[in-house]
Amino acid sequence: MKAVRNALVHVVLVIASMITLYPIAWVVKMALTPSQGFSLSASPIPEHVTLANFADVLGARDGGHWLFGRQLANSLAVSLAVTAVGVVLACSAAYALSRFRFPGRETSLRAFLFSQMFPGVVTSIPLYVLLEKLGLLNHLAGLILVYSTTAIPFCVFMLKSYFDSLPRELEEAVLLDGGTRFIAFIRVVLPLSRPALAVTGLFCFLTAWNEFILAATFMNDPLSFTLPVQLQRYVGDYSTEWGHFAAGAILVSIPVMALFFALEKHLIGGLTQGSVKG
Amino acid sequence: MLFAPAILAAHVVLWHAYRGEEERALEHVVKTWNQTHPDETVDAVAVPYDAYSQKLSAAIPRGNGPDLFIAAHERIGDWRASGLIQQVPESADDDGYLPETFTPLHDGGKLFALPLAFKSLALFYRRDQLAQPPDTTDELIAFARQKRGAGKYGFAYETADFFYHAAWLHGFGGKIFDDGIPRLDSPEAIRSVEFVLALDREHLVPGDATHVLIAQLFNEGNAAMTIAGPWFTGEIAPGVDFGVARLPIVSETGKRAAPLLSIESVFLAARAASSQAALRFAHFLTGADGARIRAIEGRQTVAARAVWDDPRVKDDPILGAFYRQLPDTIATPSVPAMALIWEPVQNALRKVLRGAATPAAALHDAQARIMASIHLLPTPVSPLPYAIALGVFCLVALIYLSRRAASRLGQARKQRAAYAYLAPAAISMAILVFVPFAVGASMSLYHHQAGRFTFIGLQNFISILSLREIPITDPLSFYFTLGVTILWTVANVTLHVILGVSLALLLRNPLLKLRGVYRVLLIIPWAVPNYITALIWKGMFHRQFGAINGLLSLFGIAPVSWFSHFATSFAANLATNVWLGFPFMMVVTLGALSRIPKELEEAAALDGASAWERLRHIILPLLRPALLPSVILGAVWTFNMFNIVFLVSGGEPDGATDILVSQAYRWAFVRGSRYGYAAAYAVLIFLVLVIWSALARRLSDKEAEA
Numbered sequence: 001m002k003a004v005r006n007a008l009v010h011v012v013l014v015i016a017s018m019i020t021l022y023p024i025a026w027v028v029k030m031a032l033t034p035s036q037g038f039s040l041s042a043s044p045i046p047e048h049v050t051l052a053n054f055a056d057v058l059g060a061r062d063g064g065h066w067l068f069g070r071q072l073a074n075s076l077a078v079s080l081a082v083t084a085v086g087v088v089l090a091c092s093a094a095y096a097l098s099r100f101r102f103p104g105r106e107t108s109l110r111a112f113l114f115s116q117m118f119p120g121v122v123t124s125i126p127l128y129v130l131l132e133k134l135g136l137l138n139h140l141a142g143l144i145l146v147y148s149t150t151a152i153p154f155c156v157f158m159l160k161s162y163f164d165s166l167p168r169e170l171e172e173a174v175l176l177d178g179g180t181r182f183i184a185f186i187r188v189v190l191p192l193s194r195p196a197l198a199v200t201g202l203f204c205f206l207t208a209w210n211e212f213i214l215a216a217t218f219m220n221d222p223l224s225f226t227l228p229v230q231l232q233r234y235v236g237d238y239s240t241e242w243g244h245f246a247a248g249a250i251l252v253s254i255p256v257m258a259l260f261f262a263l264e265k266h267l268i269g270g271l272t273q274g275s276v277k278g
Numbered sequence: 279m280l281f282a283p284a285i286l287a288a289h290v291v292l293w294h295a296y297r298g299e300e301e302r303a304l305e306h307v308v309k310t311w312n313q314t315h316p317d318e319t320v321d322a323v324a325v326p327y328d329a330y331s332q333k334l335s336a337a338i339p340r341g342n343g344p345d346l347f348i349a350a351h352e353r354i355g356d357w358r359a360s361g362l363i364q365q366v367p368e369s370a371d372d373d374g375y376l377p378e379t380f381t382p383l384h385d386g387g388k389l390f391a392l393p394l395a396f397k398s399l400a401l402f403y404r405r406d407q408l409a410q411p412p413d414t415t416d417e418l419i420a421f422a423r424q425k426r427g428a429g430k431y432g433f434a435y436e437t438a439d440f441f442y443h444a445a446w447l448h449g450f451g452g453k454i455f456d457d458g459i460p461r462l463d464s465p466e467a468i469r470s471v472e473f474v475l476a477l478d479r480e481h482l483v484p485g486d487a488t489h490v491l492i493a494q495l496f497n498e499g500n501a502a503m504t505i506a507g508p509w510f511t512g513e514i515a516p517g518v519d520f521g522v523a524r525l526p527i528v529s530e531t532g533k534r535a536a537p538l539l540s541i542e543s544v545f546l547a548a549r550a551a552s553s554q555a556a557l558r559f560a561h562f563l564t565g566a567d568g569a570r571i572r573a574i575e576g577r578q579t580v581a582a583r584a585v586w587d588d589p590r591v592k593d594d595p596i597l598g599a600f601y602r603q604l605p606d607t608i609a610t611p612s613v614p615a616m617a618l619i620w621e622p623v624q625n626a627l628r629k630v631l632r633g634a635a636t637p638a639a640a641l642h643d644a645q646a647r648i649m650a651s652i653h654l655l656p657t658p659v660s661p662l663p664y665a666i667a668l669g670v671f672c673l674v675a676l677i678y679l680s681r682r683a684a685s686r687l688g689q690a691r692k693q694r695a696a697y698a699y700l701a702p703a704a705i706s707m708a709i710l711v712f713v714p715f716a717v718g719a720s721m722s723l724y725h726h727q728a729g730r731f732t733f734i735g736l737q738n739f740i741s742i743l744s745l746r747e748i749p750i751t752d753p754l755s756f757y758f759t760l761g762v763t764i765l766w767t768v769a770n771v772t773l774h775v776i777l778g779v780s781l782a783l784l785l786r787n788p789l790l791k792l793r794g795v796y797r798v799l800l801i802i803p804w805a806v807p808n809y810i811t812a813l814i815w816k817g818m819f820h821r822q823f824g825a826i827n828g829l830l831s832l833f834g835i836a837p838v839s840w841f842s843h844f845a846t847s848f849a850a851n852l853a854t855n856v857w858l859g860f861p862f863m864m865v866v867t868l869g870a871l872s873r874i875p876k877e878l879e880e881a882a883a884l885d886g887a888s889a890w891e892r893l894r895h896i897i898l899p900l901l902r903p904a905l906l907p908s909v910i911l912g913a914v915w916t917f918n919m920f921n922i923v924f925l926v927s928g929g930e931p932d933g934a935t936d937i938l939v940s941q942a943y944r945w946a947f948v949r950g951s952r953y954g955y956a957a958a959y960a961v962l963i964f965l966v967l968v969i970w971s972a973l974a975r976r977l978s979d980k981e982a983e984a
Contacts, residue, residue: 118964145710249806260805261798
């Protein structure tokens with residue numbers, strides 16, 4: 001009985017994994033196929049294999065500069081900074097919202113939620129003017145600020161609900177021992193919140209890593225573009241270079257996959273120490 | 279360097295969206311110029327096409343734009359009225375341009391750009407199937423009848439795309455604008471649609487054909503001819519022996535089919551810092567020297583006449599064919615009203631080909647829609663009453679807030695630390711989110727036309743909500759779209775939660791073999807940027823060659839034309855969004871599950887509770903509070919999930935699967951830059967979500983009490 005159930009679980013999971021992998025296999029196929037056309041056959045196995053698309057994407061140059069390298073560095077710098085800024089700001093805000101009962105608490109919570117509701121269609125130009133006034137146009141710092149504020153509300157919600165679930169007794173013990181709130185926050189709450197911090201950090205990173213419309217609008221120099229902007233260059237008004245696009249998509253996704261892989265244990269594990277690691 | 283005449287040195291910035299060989303040729307021209315003009319160097323900056331026009335309209339009015347930019351001529355009227363471009367002085371060299379490419383660059387008698395290259399459609403054919411391309415439509419039809427077979431066609435093109443259809447429209451003697459007024463329901467226009475309908479009904483062309491499908495049919499030899507532009511050469515597989523010829527003469531009228539002509543031009547941006555140097559470079563780039571490099575290395579069909587004497591260009595089979603098509607083209611009208619034409623006509627074509635309307639009925643309907651959108655000019659009103667209302671509102675709010683603050687000051691003081699923790703996030707959000715939001719929302723009180731904003735009070739809202747112009751059952755009506763959006767959100771969130779929670783429960787058992795592998799595999803969709811996901815799924819839902827129909831046929835199910843019906847089109851969007859959204863819920867659930875103490879369950883198991891009972895009475899109730907914030911946020915995100923709807927179904931059929939944000943986007947960027955109207959949509963979206971969140975809060979409060 002148990003064996004049957006176990007087998008059933010595997011069948012379901014294998015089917016689910018196949019459904020998730022099928023479109024990805026297609027991207028890989030297009031990246032490895034020499035033509036720039038869109039593959040339409042149902043089989044996800046490439047007929048001719050070449051690495052030319054990867055070579056083209058990786059080797060793109062702009063006036064003596066190695067474009068891919070520079071843009072990778074930009075993307076990494078922006079994404080890591082957004083992760084740091086986003087998580088720090090969200091942590092402290094979430095802590096306030098979780099542990100204090102102060103006038104304006106409800107309003108702030110609602111304001112964070114409302115910020116997710118206004119569609120971006122009409123805010124991009126006001127945002128452009130604002131960054132210009134702040135002197136941050138064409139600076140990676142401008143992108144970092146914009147992406148961080150995009151990511152903060154979600155992080156605040158995740159972290160707040162996580163903090164809510166932590167027992168207050170541990171902090172109170174620190175306070176009784178003469179420690180400050182801040183020490184309790186840093187020494188007790190944050191270490192216990194590692195899984196939630198991992199999820200929010202990853203979310204911040206993804207927000208920054210995948211965005212291209214604002215990056216293309218606010219940046220003027222190919223050397224300060226981020227990777228998705230370059231990826232989007234393969235999509236044209238008349239036609240798309242599918243081979244390059246797919247190769248670029250894979251290259252852009254690899255760091256994210258690696259991150260998921262590295263954080264996986266923290267992402268879900270956290271308190272289930274001692275269990276068998278998958 | 280110190281002694282260089284710094285004042286004389288100019289630096290010209292040029293923006294473009296070229297790629298591949300065109301980009302390399304442009305860079306070559308720039309390099310040639312820079313070597314001989316060290317005092318007037320040019321810097322060419324490549325911008326992604328998708329962000330191009332937004333970037334231009336954001337940067338140029340504020341003096342952050344380039345000196346020159348390259349774009350198609352179609353938006354001259356719009357850009358001139360918006361103050362994005364400057365007049366270019368006519369010069370003696372202008373005789374050097376082919377007149378077909380130069381005359382359309384004028385607006386109101388003034389010149390606004392210099393022509394680089396022209397692009398139009400022509401007839402591509404496979405030499406292994408056709409020795410001589412047909413010169414009339416009768417010949418073409420005869421050939422297509424003879425070639426017709428299972429999955430094989432003599433002729434294939436995108437029948438439902440007006441960009442292609444315009445060639446027939448002109449060949450039948452029709453016009454898009456007659457004396458400046460749209461005339462899409464003329465007898466000639468109706469005849470042209472009847473012609474295409476006949477091709478379709480006789481199966482002489484594939485139905486539901488997209489660009490991608492056409493390329494595949496052509497490459498595999500299953501289509502002997504197609505209509506395409508110069509960009510198509512890059513998609514033809516190596517080894518295919520093909521030729522390019524003029525489009526055929528319409529036998530019924532004796533006129534040659536005349537495709538729309540797009541003229542790639544270099545524009546002098548308003549507020550250009552170095553306009554004189556920029557103009558000198560623009561003349562070099564468009565003149566014979568620059569054009570020769572672009573024609574030979576970039577394979578462009580250039581506008582400079584002198585280059586066409588060069589045998590390397592003139593005798594090139596592809597370039598030469600487009601050059602011969604040029605006299606039989608009609609420049610795409612560059613009046614702002616052109617932007618209003620595309621969508622209604624496109625819908626009419628699709629409706630006819632689907633068999634949902636006769637050509638005459640569909641075109642009359644399209645014409646009526648176009649005229650309605652042109653005549654929708656609201657009357658300007660005085661902003662004074664609104665300013666007073668705003669002032670009074672602010673005053674009342676201020677009094678209320680200060681009273682409230684005073685009564686709670688003591689409490690606030692006690693909790694001073696809380697504000698310190700909250701301040702950094704709150705301040706940055708206030709500046710970077712709420713200020714742009716307020717500015718964007720205030721645009722909803724304006725009407726935008728041709729660069730001018732007129733204050734019109736609440737008229738945008740009234741026209742959206744009143745149903746005066748659009749009946750409630752029309753996919754363009756606000757209420758219809760709202761209904762679709764709600765259905766979309768509920769369906770998505772439900773499936774995300776069900777799939778996410780089920781998979782998380784399956785993955786929960788720490789002794790499960792390969793658990794880590796499954797977990798990583800199932801998270802992958804989350805890691806892929808959603809615009810990539812959308813483009814791939816759109817391909818998979820293709821009627822004839824998509825993987826989904828391929829799989830269905832294994833089970834003996836007939837192929838489904840996914841984007842022709844509301845239900846299937848909606849399902850396609852839904853499948854895509856569920857695929858990319860469930861991993862998030864799964865991870866959230868896994869995180870929450872890991873925090874449920876094992877003892878609870880073990881105790882229940884000892885008490886004899888079955889697995890199902892444990893799930894129902896212990897796990898799910900504990901999961902609910904942890905999932906609720908994600909569900910609330912997920913619903914908000916799904917409600918505004920633009921990329922998937924826009925890229926997968928694109929609103930088909932007839933805009934029925936559009937959700938509110940994609941409608942707002944269309945009003946802002948597709949239906950003639952009605953920013954005010956789009957902003958009003960955005961405000962309404964916001965209000966709907968605020969109401970929803972109030973309901974959700976009640977729900978979560980109840981949850982907390984229970």
